[in-house]
Amino acid sequence: QVQLVESGGGLVQPGGSLRLSCVASGSIFSIRTMGWYRQTPGEQRELVTNITRGGNANYADSVKGRFTISRDNAKNTVHLQMNSLKPEDTAVYYCSVYTNYGQYWGQGTQVTVSS
Secondary structure (H helix, E strand, O other), rough: OEEEEEEEEEEEEEOOOEEEEEEEEEOOEEEEEEEEEEEEEOOOOEEEEEOOOOEEEEEEHHOOOEEEEEEEEEOEEEEEEEEOOHEEEEEEEEEEEEEOOOOEOOOOOOEOOOO
């Protein structure tokens, strides 16, 4: 079992920045890929970005050049730096990890981009 706790969501104006963090605990030795998903009401949860244990990152086209994922394996944390935020980035953001035993999710943190 892996437990994930997210922090850093909130309300920000268009063009602003937010930094999300996620700390993993439990069977952390089994964690492979860490990432962030987001979901808006009535829509499917979508992958925003993920990063392998070795540091290889993937990004959704909609966030490339604006969002940056980083990972600290020693501290079992993953961060998402979000810059140049747009109203369409408004969503609940979920931290997720893939392990040897399956995929785990955090409870989510709300990000609202609005003036």
